[in-house]
Amino acid sequence: MTAHPATLDIERTIGLDPEALRRDFPVLHQEVHGKPLVYLDNAATTQKPRSVIDALVRYYEHDNANVHRGIHELSQRATNDYEDARTVVQAFLGAAESEEIIYTRGTTESINLVTASWGRANVGAGDEVLISAMEHHSNIVPWQILCEEKGAQLKIVPINDDGEFLLDEYERLLSDRTRIVAVNHVSNALGSVNPVREIVKLAHERGALVLIDGAQAVAHMKVDVRSLDCDFYAFSSHKIFGPTGIGILYGKRAILEAMPPCESGGDMIKHVTFEKTIYNDLPYKFEAGTPNIADAIALGAALRYVNNVGLEAIGAYEEDLLAYATERLAAFEGVRLIGTAKHKASVQSFNLDSIHPHDLGTVLDREGIAVRAGHHCAQPVMDRFGVTATVRASFAFYNTRAEVDRLVETLHKAREIFA
Amino acid sequence: MSDLQDLYQELIIDHSKRPRNFGSMNDANRTADGFNPLCGDKLKLFLKIEDGVIRDVKFIGAGCAISTASASVMTDMLKGQTIEQAASLFETFHYMITGPKDPQHVGSGLGKLAVFAGVSEFPARVKCATLAWHTMRNAISGKTEAASTEQVK
Numbered sequence: 001m002t003a004h005p006a007t008l009d010i011e012r013t014i015g016l017d018p019e020a021l022r023r024d025f026p027v028l029h030q031e032v033h034g035k036p037l038v039y040l041d042n043a044a045t046t047q048k049p050r051s052v053i054d055a056l057v058r059y060y061e062h063d064n065a066n067v068h069r070g071i072h073e074l075s076q077r078a079t080n081d082y083e084d085a086r087t088v089v090q091a092f093l094g095a096a097e098s099e100e101i102i103y104t105r106g107t108t109e110s111i112n113l114v115t116a117s118w119g120r121a122n123v124g125a126g127d128e129v130l131i132s133a134m135e136h137h138s139n140i141v142p143w144q145i146l147c148e149e150k151g152a153q154l155k156i157v158p159i160n161d162d163g164e165f166l167l168d169e170y171e172r173l174l175s176d177r178t179r180i181v182a183v184n185h186v187s188n189a190l191g192s193v194n195p196v197r198e199i200v201k202l203a204h205e206r207g208a209l210v211l212i213d214g215a216q217a218v219a220h221m222k223v224d225v226r227s228l229d230c231d232f233y234a235f236s237s238h239k240i241f242g243p244t245g246i247g248i249l250y251g252k253r254a255i256l257e258a259m260p261p262c263e264s265g266g267d268m269i270k271h272v273t274f275e276k277t278i279y280n281d282l283p284y285k286f287e288a289g290t291p292n293i294a295d296a297i298a299l300g301a302a303l304r305y306v307n308n309v310g311l312e313a314i315g316a317y318e319e320d321l322l323a324y325a326t327e328r329l330a331a332f333e334g335v336r337l338i339g340t341a342k343h344k345a346s347v348q349s350f351n352l353d354s355i356h357p358h359d360l361g362t363v364l365d366r367e368g369i370a371v372r373a374g375h376h377c378a379q380p381v382m383d384r385f386g387v388t389a390t391v392r393a394s395f396a397f398y399n400t401r402a403e404v405d406r407l408v409e410t411l412h413k414a415r416e417i418f419a
Numbered sequence: 420m421s422d423l424q425d426l427y428q429e430l431i432i433d434h435s436k437r438p439r440n441f442g443s444m445n446d447a448n449r450t451a452d453g454f455n456p457l458c459g460d461k462l463k464l465f466l467k468i469e470d471g472v473i474r475d476v477k478f479i480g481a482g483c484a485i486s487t488a489s490a491s492v493m494t495d496m497l498k499g500q501t502i503e504q505a506a507s508l509f510e511t512f513h514y515m516i517t518g519p520k521d522p523q524h525v526g527s528g529l530g531k532l533a534v535f536a537g538v539s540e541f542p543a544r545v546k547c548a549t550l551a552w553h554t555m556r557n558a559i560s561g562k563t564e565a566a567s568t569e570q571v572k
Contacts, residue, residue: 357483358458358547359483362543375459379459382459388458388459388460388461388481389458417423418432
């Protein structure tokens with residue numbers, strides 16, 4: 001895989017050089033509406049480095065074959081690379097074994113796998129499921145459906161006006177009926193980093209499992225599932241510089257083994273007769289059908305890239321950038337910041353005067369600045385803050401202070417138009 | 420910035436800030452809700468239709484400048500129109516912002532609705548401009564289905 005020795009040197013000595021790293025991302029070097037692109041929609045999806053694009057091309061140009069049917073050379077190569085990527089993910093998350101790493105289509109499918117398999121087998125009438133008030137719809141709706149089906153109760157842990165998870169309220173809501181707690185590690189709409197370690201500890205004390213939606217966390221901070229002791233951890237490749245269409249569900253082996261398969265078909269079986277089917281071992285039990293081979297391999301390339309840059313350096317750089325963006329936005333007359341938690345990562349939502357976020361988004365777009373304007377698939381969060389939508393700037397390590405300046409300057413133009 | 424000014428024309432800004440016919444109506448005989456799930460824009464439209472003529476029209480809701488101005492201008496335009504005229508106005512309007520460009524005839528026959536011509540350059544905003552109109556069509560088509568004053572969903 002492409003190593004970046006120069007980058008590594010810089011990282012170890014003076015932190016991270018965004019200008020050098022930007023050169024790895026072809027898409028960043030273009031003009032939009034005649035202005036240099038400023039991509040601040042990283043919480044929606046991240047851009048892809050050359051090494052990820054190359055991995056996809058290389059696979060399709062040289063190695064394309066079906067996996068786990070390794071009679072011929074190409075199939076062997078495809079299988080090796082596909083399984084190598086799994087061990088990269090395992091190491092990335094600090095999982096004990098690669099069998100605990102299930103490929104899915106993304107965070108949404110990972111959560112749905114848990115609700116459909118573990119949930120159906122383990123949640124019953126009168127049981128309780130806990131989620132927080134700042135979840136993405138993908139970590140609300142699957143639980144709603146499960147609870148409705150089983151006659152279980154979905155309980156919501158409130159957040160405060162800064163968008164912080166209320167641990168004491170959480171502790172009060174936990175009960176002996178709580179079967180599972182599902183929370184995001186980082187809120188996509190607010191950027192709040194949740195106290196997942198404490199959340200897991202308290203849940204385990206009451207005998208409940210914990211699923212962490214890590215979609216917004218993995219690209220910004222080191223995650224160690226064994227140290228967190230969470231039971232499930234889910235993330236999407238495309239939010240960490242990998243391709244769309246592939247994601248991960250980590251689960252503790254004992255829990256995954258006890259779970260019934262979710263989808264059935266080829267690859268997830270050991271032996272099939274018309275009378276009975278013996279299911280395959282982990283992780284294949286949960287990977288029915290020909291998998292998304294190319295994107296899994298490219299996810300491996302993305303994680304290698306992130307490892308080379310270094311999550312510690314990324315975290316430190318982004319913390320500084322977010323602080324700068326927050327400070328400049330807060331100082332701008334008419335800006336209301338949404339999401340002001342003490343501990344945050346790479347996201348700042350805001351509104352300007354009474355300008356609708358979509359109008360502001362259009363003005364920013366015409367200046368080449370890509371932001372998200374809307375409810376961020378987190379309508380309950382919007383309701384909590386009494387807004388229908390916000391503008392959200394979300395950062396990656398390839399963003400710069402100069403880009404933040406352009407964002408803020410364009411707010412003046414918006415005010416002129418809507419004054 | 421010139422194309423932004425094409426989109427956010429003075430009349431649009433004015434109507435978005437001071438929407439006309441804004442409020443609910445007690446004696447409406449047609450109402451419909453409009454909702455854009457992608458952005459959360461919401462609209463409720465009230466119509467009073469007598470003998471096939473729109474006598475009065477009002478709306479409430481929250482949305483962006485384009486959707487608010489569109490609803491405001493639409494309500495202004497619809498008063499006194501027959502149902503057929505309203506439907507035809509919608510078609511001409513819809514064609515102006517989604518159809519192939521025809522510089523000769525942009526906005527012809529649309530009166531002040533022509534200020535929305537710039538929306539055609541902003542595909543992401545077409546739904547904002549048409550939300551009120553779709554809602555109007557639903558409200559009116561309720562007549563043929565229910566032929567009553569029941570609320571149309």
